[in-house]
Amino acid sequence: MVGALSGDPRHILLAGGGHAHAVALRQLAKQTLPADIRLTLVSPTTHNLYSGALPGVIAGHWKADSIGVPLQPLCDAANVQFVQDRLVSIEPDSRTARLESGKRVTFDLASLDIGSGIRPLDVPDALDVIGPIRPIGPFLDRWQKALAEIKAGSAPPSIIVVGAGLAGIEVGLAIHYRLQQEGIAAPSIHLVDAGSDIAGSSSPALRRKLARAMRRANINLILQTRIQTIQDGTVLLTSGESLETSLVVNCAGSAPHGWIGQSGLNTVDGRVEVDASLRSTSHPHIWAAGDTSYFKAKPLEPAGVFAVRAGPVIAENIGRYAQNSGLSEFHPQSDYLKLISLGSQRAVAEKFGVALEAGWLWHLKKKIDFSFLREHNLTPGH
Known part of the structure; x- marks a missing residue:
């Protein structure tokens, strides 16, 4: 068995190395916890890949290894044991978690920040044409493979992106x-969505800016349509149209990990329902943040900014838990600055319904993204 159940020391399990836990670890490195507190971080990967900087990797502005936050140095600085493994189930009443390796972890307190997957398209895909945007690492491998095939002329310079939300548009x-920079004069990018508009939850001003950017790039927007079948690299849409493609990028929206709904925790749409202190509403010794959680006080859209802002609350509340004190509350902002890159070194910013496009906004987004990465990269030389 890994860990100790309600013994000495008390064991805190941090499940997942997402944005919230990366920030919490950085904050915990500045604290001194009592000797009877022991922490373990379990993550399937050694690096937290920062999703906000992913479009820049796809576009070729920077390398994939520049957007990863190494988890081991963060754990070392915070005196947290790092275990590379994946959480596959949790038993909240017995305070036990099971890992993909078969190991079982007991805990006194657990915090879940395991992110989410992508809603599957439920289309047979014998040739592995579909590449979900998450997990990020496997997606980048699939993207590089498609890019190499297109450059070699063995695959058509045609890509389908499913999902016309902000992520799908940005991707x-x-x-x-990227294809234009690689010498592909007239790439065919198709953006397919079952809805009737792009970026449906965004302000009209932002949607107009993004629509103009897609028109400039000659992106083929196909709304109120789904993928029906994929056969031999040809995609048949429910509209009857058929498209050749080398890759279908699935940006169809986040989907919670299936085991959460089977855990016995209170859930909403498959996510752990949490109170104002990010505690499970059914099991207060289980905490959750980011895409793993459903914030009961004010439902939040899946956005990395809320996970990042939850990190300091998790760190503070670990300290309060260690001192047997009352917990602080999470107060997410009512609106936040959205920065969406446009492929080239331009971006759109939107807040309070006002949208602006400019080159300097791309540089602002880059500065914000890489400031986060530098702050949380504790390897020597950073």
């Missing part, structure tokens, strides 16, 4: 820019 524009 589609990044792919278009």
Whole structure:
């Protein structure tokens, strides 16, 4: 058995190395916890890949290894044991978690920041044409493979992106820019969505800016349509249209990990329902943040900014738990600055319904993203 159940020391399990836990570890490194507190971070990967900087990797502005936050140095600085493994189930009543390796971890307190997957398209895909945007590492491998095939002329310079939300638009524009930079004169990028509009939850001003950017890039927007079948690299849409493609990028929206709904925790749409202190509403010794959670006080859209802002609350509350004190509350902002890159070195910013496009906004986004990465990269030389 890994860990100790309600013994000495008390064991805190941090499940997942997402944005919230990366920030919490950085904050915990500045604290001194009592000797009877022991922490373990379990993550399937050694690096937290920062999703906000992913479009820049796709577009070729920077390398994939520049957007990873190494978890081991963060754990070392915070006196946290790092275990590379994946959480596959949790038993909240017995305070036990099971890992993919078969090991079982007991805990007194657990914090879940395991992110989410992508809603599957439920389309047979014998040739592995579909590449979900998450997990990020496997997606980048699939993207590099498609890019190499397109450059070699063994695959058509045609990519389908499913999902016309902010992520799908940003990815589609990044792919278009990258293909042009690689010498593909007229790449075909198709953005497919079952809805009737792009970025449906965004302000009209932001949607107009993004629509103009897609028109400039000649991205083929296909709304109120789904993928019906994929056969021999040809995609048949429910509209009856058929498209050749080398890759279908699935940005169809986040989907919680299936085992959460089977855990016995209170859930909403498959996510752990949490109170104002990020505690499970059914099991207060289980905490959750980011895409893993459903914030009961004010439902939040899946966005990395909320996970990042939850990190200091988790760190503070670990300290309060260690001192047997009352917990602080999470107060997410009512609106936040959205920065969406447009493939080239331009970006759109939106807040309070006002949208602006400019080159300097791309540099602002880059500065913000890499400031986060530098702050949380504790390897020597950083």
